[in-house]
Amino acid sequence: MASFEQHCQETQNILGKRYEAVHKWLDEFFLVPPYGTRHRRLRHHEAGIREVERLFGLEAAKAARIHILMDLRMEGWRDGDPFPCDEAHFVDLGLW
Template structure:
């Protein structure tokens, strides 16, 4: 799993800023009970991206998508695969 620091470095390269607050928000529940590393179902989907836009602004949307795609690739996701819409869809696809 990419660390917050790795996500920030990637954002700096791709978007010109590290967007640390966005990455921290997306991974807020990582390692915490009862989720552990299964925290991704909470915010790593299209609905989570929309929440990021509301909280951090429109420019943060592509940053959130990049973060999520980086994490999903670790689960075997490929760019042509369906992108999860929400928590229920994330689980239905089999990432949880």
């Protein structure tokens, strides 16, 4: 799992900004029971990206996609695999 700093550095490298608030929002439930490491099902999908756009703007949505792709790839997801649409689809894909 990528760390907060790794996510910030990746968006800094690609978009020129750290987007700390976006990374915190995406991982808000990481240490919250009952989710823990299964927190990704809540916001790491297209519906989560749309919510980031609504809350933080279009550029922030790009940062959210980078964050999510980084996490998915660390779990074995590959380009070309279905990208999760929402929480139910995330679970159906067996991602967590």
